[in-house]
Amino acid sequence: MKENDIRFIKLLILVNGAIPLALLIWDQSHNRLGANPQNFLILTTGMMTLIFLILTMAVTPLRKVTGWNWLIQFRRMLGLYAFFYGCLHFLCFFSLDRAFSVTGTLTEMLKRKYLILGSTALIVMIPLAITSTNGMIKRLGGKRWRALHRLAYVAAICGVIHYYMQVKADTRQPLVFAAVLAVLLGYRLAVYWQQRKPPAPTPAAKPKVAA
Amino acid sequence: MKDPNKISERDVTPEAVYFSRRTLIRAGVLAAGAVATGVAYRHLNPVGQGKVNTPVIQGLVKPKTTEAGNGFRVDEPETSFQDITHYNNFYEFSTDKEGVAPAAEGFDTKGWQVTVEGLVNKPKVFDLDDLLKLSPREERIYRMRCVEAWSMVIPWVGFSLSRLLNVVEPLSSAKYVAFQTLLDPRRMPGQRSDVLDWPYVEGLRMDEAMHPLAILASGIYGHELPPPDGAPIRLVVPWKYGFKGIKSIVKIKLVAEQPRTTWSADAPNEYGFYANVNPQVDHPRWSQATEQRIGEAGRRPTLMFNGYEEQVGHLYAGMDLRMNF
Numbered sequence: 119m120k121e122n123d124i125r126f127i128k129l130l131i132l133v134n135g136a137i138p139l140a141l142l143i144w145d146q147s148h149n150r151l152g153a154n155p156q157n158f159l160i161l162t163t164g165m166m167t168l169i170f171l172i173l174t175m176a177v178t179p180l181r182k183v184t185g186w187n188w189l190i191q192f193r194r195m196l197g198l199y200a201f202f203y204g205c206l207h208f209l210c211f212f213s214l215d216r217a218f219s220v221t222g223t224l225t226e227m228l229k230r231k232y233l234i235l236g237s238t239a240l241i242v243m244i245p246l247a248i249t250s251t252n253g254m255i256k257r258l259g260g261k262r263w264r265a266l267h268r269l270a271y272v273a274a275i276c277g278v279i280h281y282y283m284q285v286k287a288d289t290r291q292p293l294v295f296a297a298v299l300a301v302l303l304g305y306r307l308a309v310y311w312q313q314r315k316p317p318a319p320t321p322a323a324k325p326k327v328a329a
Numbered sequence: 330m331k332d333p334n335k336i337s338e339r340d341v342t343p344e345a346v347y348f349s350r351r352t353l354i355r356a357g358v359l360a361a362g363a364v365a366t367g368v369a370y371r372h373l374n375p376v377g378q379g380k381v382n383t384p385v386i387q388g389l390v391k392p393k394t395t396e397a398g399n400g401f402r403v404d405e406p407e408t409s410f411q412d413i414t415h416y417n418n419f420y421e422f423s424t425d426k427e428g429v430a431p432a433a434e435g436f437d438t439k440g441w442q443v444t445v446e447g448l449v450n451k452p453k454v455f456d457l458d459d460l461l462k463l464s465p466r467e468e469r470i471y472r473m474r475c476v477e478a479w480s481m482v483i484p485w486v487g488f489s490l491s492r493l494l495n496v497v498e499p500l501s502s503a504k505y506v507a508f509q510t511l512l513d514p515r516r517m518p519g520q521r522s523d524v525l526d527w528p529y530v531e532g533l534r535m536d537e538a539m540h541p542l543a544i545l546a547s548g549i550y551g552h553e554l555p556p557p558d559g560a561p562i563r564l565v566v567p568w569k570y571g572f573k574g575i576k577s578i579v580k581i582k583l584v585a586e587q588p589r590t591t592w593s594a595d596a597p598n599e600y601g602f603y604a605n606v607n608p609q610v611d612h613p614r615w616s617q618a619t620e621q622r623i624g625e626a627g628r629r630p631t632l633m634f635n636g637y638e639e640q641v642g643h644l645y646a647g648m649d650l651r652m653n654f
Binding site for chain 2: 126129130133134137138141145150151152153154156157158162215217226229230231232283284286287288
């Protein structure tokens with residue numbers, strides 16, 4: 119794919135990722151967030167965080183399955199959007215639910231398991247966002263950078279459980295997220311096991327092919 | 330390698346035209362993508378939909394301001410009709426609070442009957458009209474506190490449940506009242522999924538049921554009760570969490586044992602039988618100390634017994650409210 123096209127697709131993702139936020143602001147200013155706008159803002163920003171986390175984690179499997187290596191170019195932007203919506207989610211909770219009270223936020227966060235999980239998800243995304251630049255990738259080295267960015271799995275798992283734990287009885291939606299996440303993680307586990315397999319028992323029999 | 334004999338469009342179109350055309354296509358793709366995302370977002374996140382339109386109730390008795398001490402009216406701003414009818418927990422229609430109004434649109438309550446039976450002298454199947462004639466319909470302006478930590482102020486139309494109970498003459502062996510919602514998956518689409526154990530059942534202790542604040546409501550804002558709020562008749566117990574206020578009631582049974590109520594059976598550690606509003610006893614997963622009053626910007630502190638302690642506190646004297654949550 120041409121550099122020019124990549125830039126265009128990046129623009130496409132940038133614009134589309136901002137649309138939920140634009141509509142939230144538009145609806146808020148027109149009083150169209152329903153009866154409980156506070157709750158709607160918290161819920162929607164949380165949902166967007168999960169959606170972007172899932173999209174980010176779908177890049178590698180999709181790329182391997184389809185062979186479309188250019189997909190990797192978009193992963194950073196998707197991941198940064200996940201972090202962006204995660205921060206908005208926290209800010210909504212902090213301002214609308216906790217009325218900007220730092221102690222109120224901290225005590226509540228430590229008291230509730232679902233909030234501990236949610237905070238964990240957001241906190242582990244901080245180093246990932248910081249080290250998302252090309253300069254940081256170079257400085258860390260690919261191997262270390264990749265190891266660090268496996269924290270994205272932690273963020274996604276904590277995030278989905280965090281969502282599941284607040285639902286009263288209708289768990290269908292969080293379970294859909296969990297199922298998609300399970301597929302994406304399952305793919306990685308399968309790849310991992312395949313690569314971990316010891317070399318074939320009779321290596322001598324296999325003539326080495328120059329790579 | 331390019332075949333020199335094949336001429337692509339690019340080779341014949343002047344570069345400036347080619348690029349402007351490409352720019353145009355890209356602008357189109359960008360716009361279409363943005364619109365598609367917007368439409369998808371709107372579709373997945375609808376709010377305020379569903380028409381609610383019910384007739385005006387004639388001959389309504391308004392509560393007197395001088396009777397404020399009985400708790401029949403609260404002097405706090407009333408929540409809007411739109412919000413009361415478009416933000417509902419009514420799993421029989423939808424588990425999405427914003428989705429109940431559209432799903433309950435056109436809910437047919439013609440020929441509605443309420444069976445009153447069990448430990449009573451005079452069991453009876455009431456036609457709705459006859460039931461509503463038992464007492465003048467009064468306006469009661471109550472706080473409504475949901476267990477999910479949001480609240481409203483609702484001008485109900487109804488009458489004390491005790492009026493009905495007195496008509497059927499409870500036996501002294503009757504210790505509890507059990508209520509049941511209509512079971513009809515054709516009219517209540519939410520019942521086609523097993524998200525709760527249908528039909529919905531709620532219950533009160535006899536002294537709670539006889540308290541004048543506990544009402545059978547059949548209207549709001551001077552209109553017949555809209556479907557999302559539990560048409561045609563529902564229970565309202567203002568000092569308890571909203572889920573105790575069972576909707577679309579078809580059966581009332583007086584019993585000797587504490588009934589097995591829906592939410593309490595679904596998650597016994599989270600929802601008790603009593604479910605009295607209590608800011609000191611948190612839900613295991615969230616705090617009950619404050620509430621989001623619908624239509625207001627900030628949060629309000631939650632009041633003991635939802636502000637009805639003066640009227641109902643004596644019912645629970647000596648009871649451990651932490652154990653009996």
